[in-house]
Amino acid sequence: MTRFAQYLPILDWGRRYDRAALGADLLAAVIVTIMLIPQSLAYALLAGLPPEAGIYASIAPILLYAIFGTSRALAVGPVAVVSLLTASAVGQVADQGTAGYAVAALTLAALSGAFLLLLGVFRLGFLANFLSHPVIAGFITASGILIAVSQLKHVLGVEAQGHTLIEIGGSLLAHLGDANLPTLVIGVTATAFLFWVRKGLKPALGRIGLPPLAADIATKAGPVAAVVVTTLAVWELELEAQGVAVVGAVPQGLPPLTLPSFAPDLIAALALPAILISIIGFVESISVAQTLAAKKRQRIDPNQELIGLGAANLGAAFSGGYPVTGGFARSVVNDDAGARTPAAGAFTAVGLAVAAMALTPLVFHLPTATLAATIIVAVLGLIDLTILHKTWNYSRADFTAVAATIALTLLLGVEVGVASGVVISVLLHLYKTSRPHVAEVGRVTGTEHFRNVLRHEVDTDPRVVTLRVDESLYFVNARFLEDLIQSRVTAGSQIRHVVLMFSAVNEVDYSALESLEAINARLRDMGVGLHLSEVKGPVMDRLKRSHLIENLNGRVFLSQHDAWTALTDRTRRQPSRMES
Template structure:
C-alpha cells in the first residue's frame, strides 16, 4: 500500500526541482504568512516610487515600471529558489534598456515600447535556455572586480543622466562626455523652480537614508515602525512635492510632471517579432541577461548564506527568465533581482517567496487605485530617487584595493570604468566580459610552477625559493600548480627546456602533478614533446602524485608507455628511488 504514496512523493520531488513553490508551499504556515505580509507592505511602499523612477530611466511611461513589478514577481516566486530576492526594475538594467532600444526607436513612440517588450522577451528566453541547459556557471567568466567597475561606472552614468530632470532642461547622450556636453549646451534652459524641487528632494532622501533611522531609534521608536518610516522616505518625498506642484500650480511655470498614468491592470502585450528588430536587440538582450543574472545571483547567495539556505543558480536562471517573459507579455521591460529592495525584504522578515506575491498584490492595488494621485508628481523627484539609489553603487575603493592586491585586476577595473563612461554601457559590458576572459587566460597561460626540494626530517616538498630544503643537482622536481590545457601547455614545455640545457648535471626530471586536475590533448602533446626531447638528451622524465582521473586519461594515450622514466605514487617515493 505504500507504493502509490512513494511514487507520489517521488513525483512531487521531481516537479519541486523545477517548481520550488511546491516545496516551500507545502510547509507554509501562519507564522510565515504574518512575516511575509509585513515584509510585503514595506517593500511595496518602497517599490512604488522606485518602479516609476526606473521606468523614467528606461525612457518608458511610468506605468511600465508598475507593470514590470507585478507579473515578474509572481513568476519568480513560482520558479525561483531565493526566499528573499525581490525581482523588478533595477537601475543598471533600466539604463541598459534605454541604451539598447534607444538605437532602434525614439523615446515616447509605440515602437520604443514594443522594443522594450521584445528586449524583455529575448532576455527571458535566453535565461530560460541557459537554465534548462544548466549553464549557470558561464556567469563566472565575469570577474567580481570587473563587475564592480562596471556598476560603479553605470552609477555615475545613471546619476548624470538624471541631472537634466533636476535642472529642468532637455539633454541627451549615452556616454559621460555626451551627457555633460549636452547639459552644458542647454544650461540656458534651467528652470529654477524645478532645481529647488529636485535639490530639496535629493537632500531629503539622502537625510532619510543616513540619519532618519538613528533619529527614530533615539526617540525610542520600535524597530518595525523605524524600518517602515525609513523606507517610506521616498513616498514622503513623492507626496510632498506632488502636493506642492498641485497647490501652487507649478506645472504652469515649467515644472515637468508625470501626467496621466493609466488606471488599470497590466495589459496583455505581444513583443515585436520583426527579424530585423530581434537581430538588433539580440546581443543587448544577452548582455542584459548576463549582467542581471550576476547581480541577482550575488544578492540571492549573500542573503541565503545568512540563513544557511541554498540557491540553485540554474533554477535561478529559469526563475529570472520566467520573470522577464512575464514582463514581455504584460507591458513591462527587462527585470532582475534588485539589491536594495531584496535587502529590505530580507531585513523586514521575509520567510518565503510568497512575500513577493503579496507585494505584487499591493502593486496591483496601486495600479488600480493610486495612479491618479501621481499626475502632478514632478520628474525631478523621480530623478532624485534614482540619484540617491544609484550613488550607493559607486565604489571607487575597488581601484585602491585592486591596485594594492593585483595590478592585472586593477587594469581590468580601470579599463572597464573608463570604457563604460567614455563609450557607453554596451561597450562597457562587452569589454568587461572580454577583459574578464582575457584576464583568466592571461593568468592561466603562465601557471605557477615551483622547483621543490625535501624539507629535512619530513616527507614534504616545498618551493626552494621559500624554504630551506634538500636538493639533488642530478634531479629537477617541478611542482605544477595549475591544470594543463592548450593555453599554458607550451609554457611548461619551454620551462623544462630552459632548465635542462646541454652540459647541465640534471639526469632526471620529475613533474609533480598533485595540483593538476586536467590535462587536455594539447597539453598531452606538449608532455610527449618534453619526453622526446629529454630522451634525446639522455634525461629521464618521471611523474608523481598524479590524480586518478588524470591518470585514467593519460593511460588512454601513448605517453605512459613511452615515458622515459616512471610514475610514482608520491614525490617522496620518487626522491628515494632516484637518489639511490
C-alpha cells in the same frame, strides 16, 4: 513530487507554509511595496518608458519568480543598471516616446527571458562565471556614475542628450543657463531629503523613542514622503505652469496583455544586448540571492535561478514591462523585513497591483525631478571607486581590467562597457592561466613534505629537478610549460631527472598531452628522464588512454617522496614503471 519540486520550488516551500510565515511575509510585503512604488516609477523613467511600465514590470515577474525561483528573499523587478542598459539598447532601434520604443522594450525582455531559460534548462549557469567580480564591480560603478549624471537634466529641468559621460556632461553644460529654478529647488531638496532619510532618519526616530520596526518602516517610506510632498507642492503652487515637468496621466488598471515583436530585423538588433543584459542581471541576482541565503543556511540553485529569472522576464514581456532581475536594495529590505518565503514577493505584487488600480491618478502632478532624485540616491550606493585601490594593491592585472571597464563604459557607453567587460574577463582568465605558477621544490629536511626552493630551506639534488605545476594544463598554457622545462634543463648540465609534480593538476587536455609527449621526446634525446608524481586519478585515467605513459622516459610515482627516494638513491632497487 520531488522531481516536480526541482523545477517548481513553490511545491517545496508551499507545502510547509504556515500562519507564522504568512504574517512575516505580509509584513515584509508591506514594507517592500512602500519602497517599490516610487522606485518602479523612477526606473521606468530611467529606461525611457512611461512610468506605468515600472509598475507593470514589478507585478507579473514577481509572481512568476515566486513559483520558479529558489531564493526566499530575492525581490525581482526593475533595477538601475538593467534600466540603463534597456534605454541604451532600445534607443538604438526606436525613438523614445513612440509605440515602437515600447514594443522594442517588450521584445528585449522576451529575448532576455528566452536566453535565461535556455541557460537554465541546459544547466549552463556556469557561463556567468566568465565575468569576473572585479570587472562586474567596475561596470556597475561606471554605470552608477552614468545614471547619476544622466538624471541631472531632470533635476535642472533642461534638455540634455548623450550616452557617454563626455556627451552627457557637455550637453548639461551647454544647457546650464536654461535651468528651471522651481525644478532645481524641487530636485535639490528631494535629493538632500532622501540622503538624510537613508542615513539620519532611523537614528533620529530611535532617539525620540519610536520602536525599531516602526522606525524601519518610516525610513523605507521616505521616498513616498518625498513623492507626496513634492506632488502636493506642484499641485498647490501650480508649478507645472512655470515649467516644472510632471509625470502626467498614468493609465489606471492592471497590467495589459502585450506581445513582443517577432520581426527578424528587430530580434537581430536586440539579440546581443539581450544576452548582455541577461548575463549582467543574472550575476547581480545570484550574488544577492546567495549572500542572503548564506545568512540562513539556505541553498540557492543557480540553474533554477536562471529558469526563475527567465520566467520573470517573459512575464514582463507579456504584461507591458521590460527586462528585470533581482535587485540588491529591495532584496536586502525584503530580507531585513522578515520575509520567509517567495510568497512575500507575491504579496508585494498584489500590493503593487492595488496601487496600479487605485493610486495612479494621484501621481499626475508628481515632478520628474523627484523621481530623478530617487534614482540618484539609489545608484550612488552602487558606486565603489575603492575597487581601484583594492585591486591595485592586490593584483595589477585585475586593476587593469577594472580600470579599463570603467573607462570604456564612461567614455564609450554602457553597451561597449559591458561587452568589453565580458571580453576583458575572458582575456584576463586566459592571461592568468597561460602563465601558470610552476615552482621548483625540494624536500623539507627530515620530512616527506616538499616546498618551493625560493621560499624555504629544503634539500635538493643537482641531478633531480622537481617542478610542481599549480594549474590544470590546457592549450593556452601547454607551450609555457615546454619552454620552462627546456630553459631549466639547458641551464643545468648535471640534471638527469625531471619530475613533474601534478598534485594541483585537475585536467590535461589534448593540446597539453601533445606538449607532454614533446617534452618527453626532447628530454629522451638529451638523456634526461621525465617522471610524474602525485597524479590524480581522473587525470591518470585519461593519460592511460594515450601513448604517453607507455612511452614515458621515466616513471610515475604515487608520491613525491617516493620519487625523491628513488631518484636520489642510486643503490635503490629500480621500481616498476607504474607506481600509482
